[in-house]
Amino acid sequence: MVTVEKPVVEEPVYRAGIVKIAGREIKIGGPRSRLRPGEKFVRSTLSVCPVCYRLLPAVIFERDGKIWIRKECPEHGEVEEVYWGDAELYYRAIKWDILGRGVPHHYIDVKAPCPFTCGLCPIHLSHTALANLVVTNRCDLTCWYCFYYAERAGYVYEPTLEQIEAMIDQLAKQGVTMAVQITGGEPTMRDDLVEIVKLLKRKGVRHIQLNTHGIRFIKPGGVELARKLREAGVNTVYLSFDGVTPRTNPKNHWEIPLIFDAFRKAGMTSVVLVPTVIKGVNTHELGDIIRFAAMNMDIVRGVNFQPISITGMAKKREREALRVTIPDVIKLVEEQTDGQIGKYAWYPVPCTVAFSRFVEALTQKKQFEMTNHPACGMATYVYVERDGKNIKRFIPITEFIDIEGLFSYLQEKTEELQSGRSKYIVGTKLLFNLKKFIISEKAPKDLKIWRLIYNIFLRRNYDALGELHYKMLYLGMMHFMDLYNYDVARVMRCNIHYLMPDGRIVPFCTFNVLNDIYRDYVQEKYKIPLEQWAVEKGAHTIGMAAKYKRDVKKLESHPLYGEMYEPFLKK
Secondary structure (H helix, E strand, O other), rough: OOOOOOOOOOOHHHEEEEEOOOOEEEEEEEOOOOOOOOOEEEEEEEEOOOOOOEEEEEEEEEEEEEEEEEEOOOOOOOEEEEEEEEEEHHHHHOOOOOOOOOOOOOOOOOOOOOOOOOOOOOOOOOOOOOEEEEEOOOOOOOOOOOOOHHHHHHHOOOOOOOHHHHHHHHHHOOOOOOEEEEOOOOHOEEEEOOHHHHHHHHHOOOEEEEEEEOOHOOOOOOHHHHHHHHHOOOOOOEEEEOOOOOOOOOOOOOHHHHHHHHHHHHHOOEEEEEOOOOOOOHHHHHHHHHHHHHHHHOOOOEEEEEEHHHHHOOOOOHHHHOOOOOHHHOOOOOOOOOOOHHHHHEEEEHHHHHHHHHHHHHHOOOOOOOOOOOOOOOEEEEEEEOOOEEEEEEEHHHEEEEHHHHHHHHHHHHHHHHHHOOHHHHHHHOOOOOOOOEEEOOOOOOOOOOHHHHHHHHHOOHHHHHHHHHOOOEEEOOOOOOOOOHHHHHHHOOEEEEEEOOOEEHHHHHHHOOOOOHHHHHHOOOEEEHHHHHHHHHHOOOHHHHHHOOHHHHOOOOOHHHHHHHHHHHO
């Protein structure tokens, strides 16, 4: 197992009192939750009251084979929530707990307890791995589980090109490889979206993702828009896709065949499907979602499952009906792929730090690294074996590469480099020994995995990793928190951040969970009233007039619809 010397980070301790943040009084302190018979202590942390945001001590513990979090507010009582649905998988993931080394540039001083001083501050432990850039809060859909859109907010938030440039300049101060996701609302509602992409590319953003439901691309001019976005610099389309049937994916089920057709015509060949996983709604279709992705690997690069974040005031019974955690998704995938993608095929994101720190020791240059909390996300790669056009089976990368052995070996070589050993000797020995970690008899014959791995270590760049990404199907999941399972220890490690026009950069699970302090507070400062927007831009661009209206019969009668969904509609 990889072992890394960790910086000492003491758990913050705050005295009881009141701090005022974004016009809201936040109380600090409450009774410590105690363990009960049959419960095993895992660790202590801090959390918040779902009602008043009071910062509370919390305990994370094991009971009945699951991991739970519990906190108690003096005013609003106790809240207990499942944290991870499988204790064994939690302990397996937490072995890869590697702390980051902090943020290279601080945007705000520590003026209040975490998470009420986000910006980023000096106690944050991970640099920005992916920056979310909200370009609009307008949307032409009204999905019930969505975080927000303009009509709910009561105003339009749409930063200017100048404000966007200033936000990217702030991100650049960290001095790491910049990756940006353009998000919303629905970004394609902006007429200047191509100009935004060109601006990001001009400012040195290396990787650009577009988060969209994709419906704009089936409208007149959609293919040309997709082509322009690709040419301007969009690397990946992060496409909403919640299932293979109308019931599970009312958002864009009927449009997906035409969206894919537009992408193929436009040369948009890197699409990641993003299902919001909701218990009892689409949890029975996770295996089919993976099969659907595998059937379209000419343009689909992966699936990134996102267990639902339960925002708003939800009663315990409602949360239990909807709640699904990362291990739950992993087990369902195993069941629905007939055991082919097993639960041990998945690894937490920070396992990749072993590679980053080896490259850093070899090149003596600071590297991009993903040091988020192991409980935040898991991932794997699978090879799709085919019999003609039919999918024969899925083969996880862990079947033919000794992942733990390889990463432990990398740690060993990193320590040799840090002790002063010649990088030429270490590098040569590593390239010579790489084959030891490839189980050749189990590797797909036409994958040439040795050459792919060799090139990744030899070239150590974005393009080399891209080769692997195009040969295999990426499967990942990221569970964003909500007020019930909120863990400040995860917030301090977050590496998916939001850019804000006031110059701050804020972790995902403070921006969207403590939304009235961060997202709504700052966006309202830069708002355009709905009435003013309607006068300046036209009433047709906002409200019900701007909502998408589909012709289901027409879409279902299209030849591409039956062709794409035939294997699933038969069920």
